[in-house]
Amino acid sequence: MKDCIKAEAAADLIPDGAVLLIGGFMAVGSPLRLIDALVARGAKDLTIVANDSAMPGKGIGKLVTAGAVSRMIVSHIGLNPETQAKMIAGEIDIELVPQGTLVERIRAGGVGLGGVLTPTGLGTEVEDGKQTIEVNGRRFLVEPPIRGDFALIGCRQADYVGNLDYSLTAHNFNPIMALAADMVIAEPDVIVPVGVIPPDAVKTPGVLVDRLLQRAA
Amino acid sequence: MKDCIKAEAAADLIPDGAVLLIGGFMAVGSPLRLIDALVARGAKDLTIVANDSAMPGKGIGKLVTAGAVSRMIVSHIGLNPETQAKMIAGEIDIELVPQGTLVERIRAGGVGLGGVLTPTGLGTEVEDGKQTIEVNGRRFLVEPPIRGDFALIGCRQADYVGNLDYSLTAHNFNPIMALAADMVIAEPDVIVPVGVIPPDAVKTPGVLVDRLLQRAA
Amino acid sequence: MMEAKERIARRVAREIKPGSLVNLGIGLPSMVANFVPADRGVFFQAENGVIGLGARPPEGMEDPHLTDAGGGFVTAVPGAASIDSAMSFGLIRGGHLDMTVLGGPQVDERGHLANWKVPGKMVPGMGGAMDLVTGAKRVVVAMQHAAKGSSKIVRECTLPLTAQRRIDLVVTDLAVIEPTDEGLVLRERAPGVTIDDVMAATEARLLVRGAVPEMPLD
């Protein structure tokens, strides 16, 4: 049985300066109550690893607006002008990573691989300063793994032992991020008894999950 | 709608000398009717990439007994004395690969990665003759990707557009191998109408599958 | 006369083969789906997580967990599959995607695309564009021939490249152009547009190899 905690208690577990992997794609599938709780507690100096920074007033965009973020590793910030403005003003240090490379770097961090060998980015600015390697006569970028202190996961159902499932386009980065952090906190839409999610439907095994967020009051 | 063919027709598609990725773990989850059809057609000189060679009279073991195999890339042959005997006699060339490295090499072949960086095998015979690389101050083996001419996939259900699901420990290498071959032939227990496998339950999208095996007569 | 964007979308739709897997970028490229008949068995991928992207849902029946890469509500067609980002980009990077249609500020004579950054002005990030251009079997660029009076088909990209891979086809409101070893070959012209009109509107050198028929737009 997993510990089940309130959003405020979860936000208290996460210190300023932490590296957070946050699931979601334009806020779809993001752990929205966890994000709100981090904003409410006045979190500072966070490093956010995520696909994107959503938009002002939505998902990760709220953390940007609140000034809680000092660094981001993301693939896209085009729909959040605040993120772009803060980057240009030097308030947020941003590393832009191709989306497929980003998810593989997180997976590498989660499954114990030493890095990712990919042709994506070769011959572009993404190659600048990077290690490359030749395998079977082809050249690849060597992209290092990414891990977080915490992974904040949005999901559809969790059962009492922490098994998770996801819905439609709300999967996105969540199942991969659940592999790659020291502490994994899942925010399910509903929590169900053991057995409601059958073994073949489990997408994140409970052994990966450390805490569940209580149901919304 | 996918082409649906008899096992004999599938075996005729696969020429002697082909490289086959075959799913299954000790024959559990293996495409058993496809294997029988290959044996029946007298296939020769196959390269088999699989977790293991099962045991005499079961799954891939039948291909070994029939003399259809000239090369294997596998993690374990301990339960098939015939495979070991044929290796020692020089009849089958065997590359032994750690199981986790094997599945990652196939995945790399399937998702366009240049190779796998892993600590598994460092300081052992597995390192002999291999390229290594240092990333973030740690040393890793560089293991090259694996692809097949064909992937032969065992699954539970297929729908008419080729979406697949799997049951319990019969998943094993199947979902990964379905990514990594020029032609993917799936052998389902049952074929069901579109919609019977809901989107969230699909484990191999039909776009990866080229042919379905007809139901058993 | 047909609106420019619709003309581009209709022409690109003809490039899509029955039964193929296709990714459409946001903006103009996403219009292409409107001109692909449902009976062709084409599956559209939204890189955020679905194979079998469908049209907008009926008002009031939107699912907040079913959106396209721009965050807009969509539906899923029968036979759709949910995928996570690792599978989504595994398909893109592993050569399983038959075609991608992308927009872009610039294409140059070597067939290079630049579409993710305008230094000093706009840095949206590459999102999935670098993976798509590097990994898709076929890359089609759908864009206006010119923006603010200047050609978007240039001698050499002045903006940062999206990939070193040569794209396969450019479809604009004026022409269809194929990058080749020799350079950009003019394949088709829009109805009522002459070869000279296209040349005049293009900064890059265009080669003429054989006939240059009008674009089919059925």
Place this chain on the structure above:
Amino acid sequence: MMEAKERIARRVAREIKPGSLVNLGIGLPSMVANFVPADRGVFFQAENGVIGLGARPPEGMEDPHLTDAGGGFVTAVPGAASIDSAMSFGLIRGGHLDMTVLGGPQVDERGHLANWKVPGKMVPGMGGAMDLVTGAKRVVVAMQHAAKGSSKIVRECTLPLTAQRRIDLVVTDLAVIEPTDEGLVLRERAPGVTIDDVMAATEARLLVRGAVPEMPLD
């Protein structure tokens, strides 16, 4: 007196922490599960594809799609999850596995394990052993102290190594031994066995640091 294998399995079971994820090798290590109370919330992983491996099914109710890594029929406990080989070894290699219990012909003074090949005699292949020893948080070797009269705890492995990682604990029918920076430390002895008995049965040098109590075997 308790049979040797049961003694080993009982002692190893005490190493398993509540709520942990544990992989048991085939043979002797698989017996350990019999001595772990169900209420401890331990999940056993079968590397072929299930988290939450359970005991043998009732006669006639076996599912051919639910087996352990040796191919034998098993059950799944409530809360079990099916996993494919990529996830299974992702868990093992990514440091998510709290403990693995493996057998082995040889452990040496540096704590190296050799358990996948006897050159010229038997080449079963490493299966998951190299990944398990490299990736698990804790590696416990469960084996007979000697085979055919000769010690399996040796000065230096003569068989090919499974990994360069130092394993964490060895449990035999005679002793519990912990590999350390200084060498192999004798931690416990079997009931009725003296320190001298253990030393005499062991090729490797064993260090004694403080008390060497009898193994608890409840």
